[in-house]
Amino acid sequence: MKTNDVIFQTVAKVVFFMIIFFAVHLFFAGHYYPGGGFVGGLLTSGAIVLLLLAFDMKTVRRGFPVDFKWLIGLGLLFSAGTAAGSLIFNVPFFTHAYDYFQLPLFGKTSLHTAMLFDLGVYLVVIGVTMTIIQTIGESE
Amino acid sequence: MIETVLQLSLLLLAVAMIGLIYRLVKGPTIPDRVIALDAMGVNLVSITAVLSMLLGTSNYLDVILLIGILAFIGTIAFAKFLEKGEVIEHDRDQ
Numbered sequence: 152m153k154t155n156d157v158i159f160q161t162v163a164k165v166v167f168f169m170i171i172f173f174a175v176h177l178f179f180a181g182h183y184y185p186g187g188g189f190v191g192g193l194l195t196s197g198a199i200v201l202l203l204l205a206f207d208m209k210t211v212r213r214g215f216p217v218d219f220k221w222l223i224g225l226g227l228l229f230s231a232g233t234a235a236g237s238l239i240f241n242v243p244f245f246t247h248a249y250d251y252f253q254l255p256l257f258g259k260t261s262l263h264t265a266m267l268f269d270l271g272v273y274l275v276v277i278g279v280t281m282t283i284i285q286t287i288g289e290s291e
Numbered sequence: 292m293i294e295t296v297l298q299l300s301l302l303l304l305a306v307a308m309i310g311l312i313y314r315l316v317k318g319p320t321i322p323d324r325v326i327a328l329d330a331m332g333v334n335l336v337s338i339t340a341v342l343s344m345l346l347g348t349s350n351y352l353d354v355i356l357l358i359g360i361l362a363f364i365g366t367i368a369f370a371k372f373l374e375k376g377e378v379i380e381h382d383r384d385q
Binding site for chain 1: 350353354356357360361363364367368371374375378379380381382383384
């Protein structure tokens with residue numbers, strides 16, 4: 152029996168972008184407000200899980216043509232690279248640096264190297280969650 | 292005044308939660324329990340909102356949206372499991 156869930160698929164297409172934008176907001180707000188890399192990554196993988204529920208594994212894999220195991224390595228590289236980059240400037244391991252910049256669209260913005268570490272956490276969380284869910288969902 | 296009203300509404304939401312827990316434990320069929328869980332998520336959203344007003348902070352507003360999204364995804368997953376028997380299909384066109 153073929154099921155036809157038009158309502159669910161249409162809602163999922165819209166809600167996917169709402170969840171993704173909320174996750175990006177949580178990720179960038181993490182320095183001054185509740186949020187950060189962990190919740191942002193978890194919510195991003197929640198959005199991809201919603202697409203997995205609405206469509207199937209093959210369609211989602213065509214939409215996101217990345218092997219999620221590579222994201223774990225990339226995130227660990229970002230985090231370890233941020234920690235080790237402080238050694239170049241002759242300061243202890245994990246020393247962070249920040250400064251204020253005049254960006255064209257945002258105005259006066261504080262850029263912090265802790266953001267790069269958080270980006271690593273974000274990528275690792277997405278990679279681990281999606282690898283677990285795809286591996287369990289794949290087995291018949 | 293406003294504090295008393297907020298505490299009273301918290302009490303009423305807790306009473307509603309007890310009713311939902313009764314339906315969750317007693318519910319004769321599984322869809323009854325799923326509906327009760329979904330309504331508990333919505334109830335939790337309102338409890339968080341009242342609590343953040345009572346504590347006078349706006350830091351819980353992210354939690355409200357988060358609970359809403361998670362309750363939605365969880366209910367969808369349960370409904371799909373009840374209808375098709377599997378949550379994530381490999382290829383739905385065959």
